[in-house]
Amino acid sequence: MTSLEIVNPGTGEPVASVPAATPEDVDRAVGAAHAAQRDWGRLGYADRGKVLHAMAEAFEAHVDELTPILVREQGKTIREAKIELRKAADTLEHYAGLSRQVRAVSIHNVDTDVDGRVLRRPLGVVAAIVPWNFPTTLLCNKLGPALLCGNTVVAKPADSTPLTTLRLGEIFAEAGVPEGVFTVLPGTGAVAGEALVRHPLVRKVAFTGSTPVGERVAALAAVGSKRVTLELGGSDPMIICDDADLKSAASAAAMGRFYNCGQACLAIKRLYVFDSVADEIIEAVAAKAKRLRVGLGDDPNSQMGPLHSAKQRDQLERQIAESGGEVVAGGGRPDGLDRGWFHEPTVVVEPRKDSPMAVEEVFGPALPIWRVRDLDEAIELANASPFGLGSSVWTSDLRRAERAATELDCGYTWVNSRTKVYDELPFGGLKASGYGKEHGSEALDYYTDQKSVVVRRS
CATH class of the missing domain: 3.40.605.10 (Aldehyde Dehydrogenase; Chain A, domain 1)
Known part of the structure; x- marks a missing residue:
C-alpha cells in the first residue's frame, strides 16, 4: 500500500x-x-x-x-x-x-x-x-x-x-x-x-x-x-489613500501579508499607495517586516514560520527575482535556518507592472508596493488581475470608500479594517x-x- x-x-x-x-x-x-x-x-x-x-x-x-x-x-x-x-x-x-x-x-x-x-x-x-x-x-x-x-x-x-x-x-x-x-x-x-x-x-x-x-x-x-x-487563488489588492490612518493601514498591510508566512488566499498581495504618502507607508511596512522574528513553528518566540515546501520557496524566489523593483526589506533566506524552507519577510517597491509579482498569485512573504496618482489609477491597477477574491481600501472619505467597494472586482472588500473573515458574511470570489x-x-x-x-x- x-x-x-x-x-x-x-x-x-x-x-x-x-x-x-x-x-x-x-x-x-x-x-x-x-x-x-x-x-x-x-x-x-x-x-x-x-x-x-x-x-x-x-x-x-x-x-x-x-x-x-x-x-x-x-x-x-x-x-x-x-x-x-x-x-x-x-x-x-x-x-x-x-x-x-x-x-x-x-x-x-x-x-x-x-x-x-x-x-x-x-x-x-x-x-x-x-x-x-x-x-x-x-x-x-x-x-x-x-x-x-x-x-x-x-x-x-x-x-x-x-x-x-x-x-x-x-x-x-x-x-x-x-x-x-x-x-x-x-x-x-x-x-x-x-x-x-x-x-x-x-x-x-x-x-x-x-x-x-x-x-x-x-x-x-x-x-x-x-x-x-x-x-x-487570489491576489488581493490594498489601496491606501492620502487621507488614511497611515499607521493603522501600514500595520494591516504587514499583518495581512506576512500572517501564516503569506500563505493565505486572502493575504494582502499587492499594495497601491497614493504618491504623497507612499514614502511613509513604505518605511513603516519595511520596518515591520524587518522586526518579524522568523523561526521554527514550535518555538514560542517565532512570529513567522517557514514556507510549507521547498517548491513553494522556489516559486517565491523566482517571482521576486523576475519582477524587478527595489528590495527594501528581506529578499533572501534567513541566516541560521538552513534545514527548513524559510524565507525572510520581503518588501519590493515598484516591481514591473507586468511582472510575476503583479500578475501571478504570490503565495509567500513578499509584498510589492506601487505608488499611484489617485483612486482612479489604484482601482484600475487593482482590477487588472485575473483574480478577484478580496480587497481592502483605507481612507477617511466615505465617498472614496463606497466607490472602491462598488468598483473593485472581488467578492470581499474591507474598509479601514484588517482582513478578518466573518462567519456571518458570505465569502467567495470572482474571475479566476x-x-x-x-x-x-x-x-x-x-x-x-x-x-x-x-x-x-x-
Whole structure:
C-alpha cells in the first residue's frame, strides 16, 4: 500500500506516514456516506444542530492537543495554529446556531385555493477537498453548512497535512457524529481526489485550492452534473489613500501579508499607495517586516514560520527575482535556518507592472508596493488581475470608500479594517478566484436543492 510521508516544513524531516487512499477506498467511503445520508437527512435541523454543537465543543476542548500536530505538519507558529483551530471550532458553532433559524418559504394563495412552498432538501454526499495552508478552518467552512443541511461529507485533506484532520475525525466520532456522516480520506489529488470527484454517488464537490486544479475539478465534476463550489487563488489588492490612518493601514498591510508566512488566499498581495504618502507607508511596512522574528513553528518566540515546501520557496524566489523593483526589506533566506524552507519577510517597491509579482498569485512573504496618482489609477491597477477574491481600501472619505467597494472586482472588500473573515458574511470570489459562497446563511443555498411544492386546499 502506498503511504504519504508527512514532513516538518521547519526541519525538512519526516514526522509521520499514513496510508494513501486508493480508488477502492474512495468507493467504500462514498458508499458508506451514501447509506448514512438517508437517516442523517431525515433528522430535523435542530437535531443536526445539536450534533454540530457537540462537535464544536469537542473541537475546542482538544485545541491544545491538536496545536502541536498542526504545527509539525503545516509549519505555522503555535500562535497561528491556535488561531486557526479556534476559528474552525467557532465556524461549527456558528452553523449549530443557525439550525433553529432555517425556514421553509410559504406563499399563501399563489392561485385560487392553492398554496406554494419551497423546501430545502439535502444534496447527498459532499466531497470536501481541502488544501494545506489552513487544513481545519477550510474544512469546517464546508463541513458546517453541509452537515446542517443534511448531507454527509467525505473529506480529502492535502496529502502533506492529513494528521490534524484524521485526529479531528476521531474526535467528532467520539462526540456523537454517526458512522458514515463524516469520513476523512488522506491521499493524493491524482488518485484519491480524482476518484472522489468522479464518483457517481457524490452530488456536490466543495474545493479550495489553486486555480488550475480547481478548473480541473470543475471539468471532472461536469460529468454527472455535480454541484461545485470553488474557492481558488487570489491576489488581493490594498489601496491606501492620502487621507488614511497611515499607521493603522501600514500595520494591516504587514499583518495581512506576512500572517501564516503569506500563505493565505486572502493575504494582502499587492499594495497601491497614493504618491504623497507612499514614502511613509513604505518605511513603516519595511520596518515591520524587518522586526518579524522568523523561526521554527514550535518555538514560542517565532512570529513567522517557514514556507510549507521547498517548491513553494522556489516559486517565491523566482517571482521576486523576475519582477524587478527595489528590495527594501528581506529578499533572501534567513541566516541560521538552513534545514527548513524559510524565507525572510520581503518588501519590493515598484516591481514591473507586468511582472510575476503583479500578475501571478504570490503565495509567500513578499509584498510589492506601487505608488499611484489617485483612486482612479489604484482601482484600475487593482482590477487588472485575473483574480478577484478580496480587497481592502483605507481612507477617511466615505465617498472614496463606497466607490472602491462598488468598483473593485472581488467578492470581499474591507474598509479601514484588517482582513478578518466573518462567519456571518458570505465569502467567495470572482474571475479566476472561483464561484459559489461559503460562510453566512448564503452558504446553505450551495448545500441544498430548493424544491417547489404546490398544495391545492380544496
